[in-house]
Amino acid sequence: MIDVSGLTRLYGDLVAVDDLSFQVGAGEIMGLVGPNGAGKTTTLRSLAGILAPTSGSIRIAGADLQQSPLDAKRALAFIPDEPQLFDYLTVEEHLRFVARMYRVSDVASRIGPLLDELELQDKRTALPSELSRGMRQKLAIACGLIHDPQALILDEPLTGLDPAGIRRMKTTIVGRARAGAAVVLSSHLLHLVEELCTRILVLRRGRLVAFGTIASIVADRPQLAGLGLEDVFLTLTGDAGASG
């Protein structure tokens, strides 16, 4: 569903992402983890078609993001960590607008259930300036889900949500994966990654240092045996000293 091959992205002389390759299949949730500056956001933005790769290729639902960007983008949704909403559109109008951009034909029947799912029903006519941070995040998530994407890219999706919102969001992510979406989720919350993700990809200074299930990553590295996820992460990213 998401097929990345040799992805490299440079900012001037700085190599933000270096020769990254991985695949995420339908129904999978891949956790993208790494310390600050590891290249997670650049990777996510490249997957979403926001940044053009310096080299390499990205295929979303079979469509090459560089060669057929519109086909690829129709199949994906990107939900950034900081909700970016249009000041002048209400909650419902945001959903109608995004649906129109993705040519969703049955938007009227989708809006109600989606607003119920994300507990935004009573904010239907509110402007973004009238919403709390958490509600703005929920609206951004709703906008990402309105066209039922086959590939879902989430950057710190739980930021700003209350405990009930976090639980509901986790259910939503798992539900979308079960419905056949390929999900890439970036988060610093390692327990969330452990709970939700079927595989994790660890980045360090733009390079892939580990990819697979947590069990397989530990099994391939005897020095990680018996360590908790946090220590595994710190060891892999070279920040083990920070733990002690």
Place this chain on the structure above:
Amino acid sequence: MIDAFAYLLATSLRNRVRRQVAQLRSPRYALALLLAGAYIVLLFLRPSRLASGRSDGFPDAGSIGRAFTLFSTLFLALVTAKWWLFGAARGTLAFSPAELQFLFPAPVRRRDLVLYRVLSTQLQLLASALFVAVLLHRGAPSLAVPLRVVGLWLLFSTTFLHQMGVTLVRTGIAERGTGLRRNAPAILIVGLAIAAIVVSVARAFPPVHAFADLPGAISAIGPALAAPIPSAVLAPFRWVLAPAYAPSAAQWLRALGPAILILAVHYLWVLRADATFEEAAVEASARRAARIAARGTSAARVVPITARRPWAPLADAGQPWMAIVWKNTVALTRGFPMRLVVRTLLGIGIIIVVLRASGVFGSGGPQSAVTPATLAAVIALVVVAYLAILGPLVIRNDLRQDLPYLPILRTFPVSGVTIVFAEVIGPAAAVSAAQIALLVLAYGLTLHAVGIDLPLATRSAALAAGCVACPVLNLAGFTIQNGLALLFPAWSRLGATPGARFELIGQQLLATGAALIALLLVLTPPVAAAAAAGWLLPTPPQVTVAIAALLFGAVASTELWLLFQWLGRVYDRLDVQSVTP
């Protein structure tokens, strides 16, 4: 403490300058800077007609200067009255979130915080003073620019401190909850001052029977304000303005003392009013922070947004680009300062009614050219011209507003060309519709008017030409403004409309100059094609006009289509980092 403030301000300034200079590594920005420099030299630093002492029909610079000073004094007095009665800009007290976080919990005295706020604005005030001084120097070069800069800096600093003081006083009054009673002295003094000026001017204002009478009536205002009472009321405002408008170094020197004294009094006043400083500053900062949080942009003075019903619902099915057009036009209606426009129209209406009732209009009999209908028609045409010239600069519900959302726009399955076209077409269509409605209104209002030199046939032709020209001009104007934002995002005002920040004046001026040049270039081929048709075709005039109009539209459309193709590619290549906060 002042050393820490100085360090913070100096370091921030240094880094900001470094960042700006670093942009010049890009050849595009370096070339733009060179062109901008040439533009400033040509426009502002060359000698003007007034400066060269020509007198071919121009009034002498001295009388212009006196009139300018008189109206500036009146304007400053009215604005000050408005601050006291309705509140001043709270931005004078607004700290950035970082300043609020680090300075307020720190062991810093209140007066040090006031001092910091005053210090932190000095660069903006100086830059503004320099800019205005250079502008004024063209018209009245007798006073050296550095002296003028000092005079203007005194003026700007005093008005800044005055607004700060007014905000502190009004906040204190509101917090103590004693409203009208505590406010009464200020309201009484300001009310009496306004009454003194209004009565003096009204007594001296002769009746106006035609537009030709207006200059005489306006010239009567000066002597009226020179009477003892209005003169005394306006004295502080004259003193504050005097160094800025002094025609010679000697007069500047004489005016300096009173202006400095007023500035010093203001400074002491603000320092003494510091009991409510934190509350007022936190409130002002919170408002600004809320706006920033809500809009993801820098501090802005914005029209409050209300979730009015959209002018039309967005259909569930259709072309995606229409959704962007709909979004932008909804934003235009929701952010539109409707209250201000209604107030202005009401004010104009009241003035017309009062003038008519008092015999100013219509007393010249049926032959008088100045009727309420013709006046309304003139106002409508002025608004059409205003929208044609300033519409693409002022109305920014397009890519300039949306570029900070580039990460979201990029994820939509829509091509760059389509996005650019859709972003531009909405505001251009809205402005064109408003202009055409106003043109039709003006035409209708003058249908039966007498005393207008233009025959009806010519007015009809002008209406038809306006209906064709306005959309083309608007589309070209908005495309150029959006193109500038795409090509020079670091020098463009992106996001929500910022308020009148001083450093933006120069930036805006450059954008205006660049847009005018680009507009000339874009319009030259279609105008040339239409003119050639007019010269060469042996057809009857009506047919020739129709063919010329069609040619004009066809050539302009082709050009704009090519422009959109190019800007679409620029959009696709645009670096997200350059437009996101």
